[in-house]
Amino acid sequence: MTPEEMDRIHMAVMQAYPAETQGQGGARLDPVIAEDGAKVFELTASEFEWEVEPGVFRPAMGYNGMVPGPEIRVQLGDRIRIVLHNELSEPTAIHSHGLLVPNEMDGVPGLTQESVMPGETFTYEFEVRNPGSHMYHSHYNSAHQVTSGLLGALIVEEDEPVEVDQDLVMILNDGPLGYTINGKGFPATQPIVVKHGERIRIRYMNEGLQIHPMHLHGVPQQMIQRDGYPLPQPVMMDTVLVAPGERIDVLVDATELGAWAFHCHILSHAEGPNGMFGMVTAMIVEE
């Protein structure tokens, strides 16, 4: 390959960003309020083809036909009911990762419940006792089911949250769908677009099998919470290491104008001889 050919391929990928693909994950799921006041969330696990980057469809598993699954947002003290319908070809279950729940609602087949077999429904019900950025995901054949997309954000809002202009979730994953941010690989990842001077909150969640040090160019990140627990002293950093299972909340002040690269700094998750791919996006700070 000549330098010119190499550069043409690099530039073509950059120019395609942000590329349109079928399907977007993480749509907010509004609850149905039951007669007893419980917030009911229906999740159907199924198998489908998911377009991770333009023209690349991979076999996925997901809730309600999307990767990541719908975002569930609740308040402290809520009684919630998560109704799982299993339309997969294998058993499954849902674990509410990070939440304090009664043992029988913990979602670990063989330990706390029977497996939810294909065609069956299981209802998880509990009172929400602890705030923070949490996750729900499969706890069955999990190295395959979770990395294939059976996951989602389960956010319990604080009574007095930090005021921000945008509150964003960034779910990291690796496995059968490749290296993804919110279910897509570059150039199909979505940019973060902010106005100059705005403050945003990013809730990182790592559902993959590998660590991902997330590096934002241009401005530092202020880590305020880990696994839903506030840090006694916030920490400034430019590369935030998110381990599998961890959630890390950061604040970013968009003080610098321009389009800033935002990527995993394990470089083999982000850039190769054909240019950027996988865990890459950008924060665009506008006037």
Ligand SMILES: [Cu+2]
């Ligand atoms: Cu990575």
